[in-house]
Amino acid sequence: MSSPCARVRRVGLFGGTHGNELSGVLLVRHWQQDGAEIQRPGVEVKPFLTNPRAVERCTSRPVVEDIPYEVRRAQEINHIFGPKGSDDAYDLIFDLHNTTSNMGGTIILENSRDDFTIQMVHYIKNALAPEPCPVLLIEHPSLKYATTRSVAKHPVGVEVGPQPQGVARADVLDKMRKIVKHGLDFVQLFNEGKEFPPCTIEVFKIMEKVDYPRNKNGEITAIIHPKLQDQDWQPLKNGDPLFLTLDGEVVPYQGNCTVYPTFINEAAYYEKKQAFVKTEKIKLTAKHLRLSVSEQSTS
Numbered sequence: 001m002s003s004p005c006a007r008v009r010r011v012g013l014f015g016g017t018h019g020n021e022l023s024g025v026l027l028v029r030h031w032q033q034d035g036a037e038i039q040r041p042g043v044e045v046k047p048f049l050t051n052p053r054a055v056e057r058c059t060s061r062p063v064v065e066d067i068p069y070e071v072r073r074a075q076e077i078n079h080i081f082g083p084k085g086s087d088d089a090y091d092l093i094f095d096l097h098n099t100t101s102n103m104g105g106t107i108i109l110e111n112s113r114d115d116f117t118i119q120m121v122h123y124i125k126n127a128l129a130p131e132p133c134p135v136l137l138i139e140h141p142s143l144k145y146a147t148t149r150s151v152a153k154h155p156v157g158v159e160v161g162p163q164p165q166g167v168a169r170a171d172v173l174d175k176m177r178k179i180v181k182h183g184l185d186f187v188q189l190f191n192e193g194k195e196f197p198p199c200t201i202e203v204f205k206i207m208e209k210v211d212y213p214r215n216k217n218g219e220i221t222a223i224i225h226p227k228l229q230d231q232d233w234q235p236l237k238n239g240d241p242l243f244l245t246l247d248g249e250v251v252p253y254q255g256n257c258t259v260y261p262t263f264i265n266e267a268a269y270y271e272k273k274q275a276f277v278k279t280e281k282i283k284l285t286a287k288h289l290r291l292s293v294s295e296q297s298t299s
């Protein structure tokens with residue numbers, strides 16, 4: 001692996017990993033036509049539709065006859081943007097997603113010890129303030145996330161909602177666009193040799209997935225309680241309502257610590273048996289960051 005202080009040369013912007021999440025699809029297509037706003041000096045920025053077949057069908061999941069295609073596509077992505085774990089891999093990938101949950105403009109991190117990415121997120125959060133920019137850390141010993149973007153040295157997910165599947169909302173698209181813009185600005189400043197002092201960011205670390213109450217046949221018997229709906233990132237305490245059965249019975253949260261639910265009522269997660277995910281608030285710290293001196297003399 002190259003040093004964390006090496007110049008950023010190549011950045012991928014992924015859209016359409018899930019074909020019905022339209023902000024990323026539309027932005028990537030736009031940037032392929034006119035990339036002026038994503039160009040930065042000395043950096044190759046590549047907008048890329050990761051799953052054109054899913055985009056065509058406007059779906060989030062592979063159709064059975066498409067599985068060989070999806071496997072081939074993953075190999076192609078690894079060939080173009082990887083190979084994963086090698087020096088040749090892209091430095092940074094922003095993977096653009098939408099959610100039906102009220103998550104706002106969220107950044108998803110996979111690694112709690114990646115100083116470069118933590119510094120970048122710190123920069124993006126400051127640039128967006130007072131608009132909140134929650135950060136979800138999906139590093140977890142048993143919940144395995146195999147993301148396409150993880151071929152890059154620094155993989156970053158961008159998850160913006162609420163937006164229905166197959167729909168494009170201007171406010172949601174704008175939030176996504178700003179996160180990418182500030183991320184690329186950070187890359188430019190870093191490449192110019194700007195020094196970033198040590199920093200700390202607050203993140204929501206994934207704890208576990210919570211399913212809907214179900215009957216013996218596996219059918220859902222309760223839905224998200226109205227008091228939990230749209231309350232992503234808000235504290236959930238023992239006794240707070242979680243679900244509402246069709247009989248009107250409230251199913252409360254039982255737990256001795258306060259948690260922060262997110263991905264509440266995400267449409268794509270019904271089939272994954274997930275009503276929301278529980279997170280805990282933690283802090284991540286990054287060391288001082290600066291392009292190495294030897295890199296500053298080259299261009």
Ligand SMILES: [Zn+2]
Binds near residue numbers: 097
């Ligand atoms: Zn998605």
